[in-house]
Every structure is written in structure tokens, then in C-alpha cells.
Amino acid sequence: MSTNRELLFKYRKEGISDAVIYFALEECNGFDHLLLSQNLDKDIKDENRFVDAMNHYINGEMIEYVFNKAYFLSKHFYVDNNVLIPRQETEQLVLNSAKLIREMFGDKPIKIADVCTGSGAIGISIADVFKNNKVVLTDISNEALSVAKKNGEGLNNVSYLQGDMLEPLIKNDEKLDVILCNPPYIEDIKTIDEKTWKQEPHLALIAMPCTLFYEKVLKDFRRIMNEKYLLAFEIGEDMEEALTKLVKQYCEDAEFYFEKDMYDKTRFLYIKSANSYTNN
Numbered sequence: 001m002s003t004n005r006e007l008l009f010k011y012r013k014e015g016i017s018d019a020v021i022y023f024a025l026e027e028c029n030g031f032d033h034l035l036l037s038q039n040l041d042k043d044i045k046d047e048n049r050f051v052d053a054m055n056h057y058i059n060g061e062m063i064e065y066v067f068n069k070a071y072f073l074s075k076h077f078y079v080d081n082n083v084l085i086p087r088q089e090t091e092q093l094v095l096n097s098a099k100l101i102r103e104m105f106g107d108k109p110i111k112i113a114d115v116c117t118g119s120g121a122i123g124i125s126i127a128d129v130f131k132n133n134k135v136v137l138t139d140i141s142n143e144a145l146s147v148a149k150k151n152g153e154g155l156n157n158v159s160y161l162q163g164d165m166l167e168p169l170i171k172n173d174e175k176l177d178v179i180l181c182n183p184p185y186i187e188d189i190k191t192i193d194e195k196t197w198k199q200e201p202h203l204a205l206i207a208m209p210c211t212l213f214y215e216k217v218l219k220d221f222r223r224i225m226n227e228k229y230l231l232a233f234e235i236g237e238d239m240e241e242a243l244t245k246l247v248k249q250y251c252e253d254a255e256f257y258f259e260k261d262m263y264d265k266t267r268f269l270y271i272k273s274a275n276s277y278t279n280n
């Protein structure tokens with residue numbers, strides 16, 4: 001039997017990052033981060049599981065898929081190969097959208113959609129904070145939607161619709177105030193790293209052209225949105241020019257801006273109805 005610290009040192013020497021080792025140690029002890037740091041010199045609770053997980057990781061499996069778990073903001077989400085592992089930069093989309101929602105709508109109960117929800121990370125994080133607001137999660141993949149449902153268990157302000165982009169919302173006659181969307185946007189398959197390509201769903205990655213799914217939203221959103229609205233997108237880093245053209249084509253009267261991530265890459269697009277801070 002080994003202590004947690006002995007295992008940390010052992011796998012560090014094999015070139016595995018502390019973040020991955022800690023993740024696995026926490027899972028194999030049933031500890032959170034604090035408890036693990038307080039128990040580093042105690043024997044690990046399930047060494048066989050830990051060694052098995054490390055072997056899977058060393059053989060190329062993403063650690064989140066090994067444990068069917070990913071951290072996003074302050075929550076953990078169930079993940080499997082039917083959904084993209086939620087990325088750290090997407091947390092910025094959620095935090096900034098939450099701020100904009102508060103500024104634009106205050107305490108008024110509103111309806112929000114997370115289109116292309118995957119694991120549900122975006123919509124469920126928002127639903128968890130804005131308990132008085134209704135949040136609809138949509139995805140074309142039934143399998144992804146099942147994962148989102150698992151993650152949304154216990155939240156009674158969340159509902160689920162399957163279908164192509166805005167179609168299920170249009171069919172359902174929804175009237176929305178906010179759409180949050182992180183759609184597939186990779187056009188050049190060669191830019192996708194091997195681990196991602198082998199393990200994450202291709203349906204979550206590829207768009208031809210890269211603007212395909214943004215245009216689908218921009219073309220149709222007025223059919224399901226109230227006069228005062230917010231659209232918030234995650235985007236690929238080279239898409240600012242192409243998306244500016246689309247926004248000008250479809251949202252003549254709207255205010256819009258792009259935002260950079262912490263690596264100085266333009267990664268987010270926010271579109272707001274004109275006069276979006278008036279009290280109506």
C-alpha cells in the first residue's frame with residue numbers, strides 16, 4: 001500500500017502533471033482538494049483503481065473520461081464520450097453572460113436557452129445561479145442530451161429539447177430572452193489534436209464552413225426571441241471578421257462586441273438588442 005504523497009512523487013517522475021495526479025487521487029480517496037492535501041501522507045484508499053486510471057491516462061485516455069467527471073466553475077459534471085469535455089475558456093462565457101443577464105434583466109424572471117448544450121455545463125451553471133429563470137437545454141444528439149439530463153437532475157427550472165439548432169425551440173413556440181451557444185466551429189480537421197479527435201464526439205467539433213451554426217442562429221433567432229434580447233457565443237479565434245459580416249447582415253439594429261480570453265485570443269461574441277438597458 002502506498003501513501004498519496006508517494007504516488008504523487010512516483011507519477012510526477014513519469015511526466016504526469018500535478019493537476020491530473022491530484023484529480024485521480026481525489027477520486028480514488030473520495031476526497032475534495034482540501035481533504036486530499038490534509039491526507040497526503042495517509043495510505044490511498046483504492047490503490048488498484050488509481051493505478052488502473054493512471055494506466056488508462058498514460059495510454060492516451062483523457063482523465064475526465066477515465067473518471068466520467070469534469071470540473072466546470074464550482075461544480076462537477078458527468079461526462080462520457082458522447083459529450084465534449086467542458087473547457088476552461090467556456091467558464092468565461094458563463095461568467096460574463098451571467099453579468100450581462102443581471103445588468104440587462106435585473107430580477108425579472110426570464111427564459112434562457114443553451115443551444116448545443118453537450119454536457120449541459122453552460123446552461124446548468126446558469127440555471128443553478130438564476131433559480132427564478134427557466135433554462136432550456138437543446139442538442140441534436142440524443143446521447144448528449146441524456147448526459148445533460150443526468151447533470152441537471154434536481155434542478156426544476158431546466159427542460160430539454162432535442163433537434164437541429166433553433167428548430168426545436170421554434171416548434172415548441174418558445175419566447176426567449178437569452179441564447180447562450182457554444183456550437184461546433186472547427187473547419188480544418190488538421191488543427192484538432194489527436195487525443196481530442198480520437199475521444200471527443202466529432203459532432204461537437206466540426207462545422208463546414210466554420211460559421212455554419214452561428215448563421216443558423218442569426219437567421220432565425222427573431223422568431224423565438226423577445227424584443228429585448230441577448231445572444232452570447234463562444235467562437236473560434238479567427239472568426240471575428242466573418243462573424244462581423246454575419247451580425248451586420250442579420251442584426252442591423254443590434255449592439256455587438258467581441259471579447260478576448262486570458263490568452264488574448266478573440267473567443268466570445270455578445271449581441272444585444274438596441275436599448276437593451278431600458279426597463280421593458
Ligand SMILES: C[S@@+](CC[C@H](N)C(=O)[O-])C[C@H]1O[C@@H](n2cnc3c(N)ncnc32)[C@H](O)[C@@H]1O
Pocket residue numbers: 083084085086087090115116117118119120121122138139140141144163164165182183184185203204205
Ligand atoms: C462544442 S460542443 C459544446 C458543448 C457544451 N455546450 C460546452 O460548451 O462544453 C457543441 C455541441 O453541439 C451539438 N451539435 C452539433 N450539431 C448540432 C446541431 N445541428 N444542432 C444542435 N446541436 C448540435 C453537439 O452534439 C455538441 O454537443
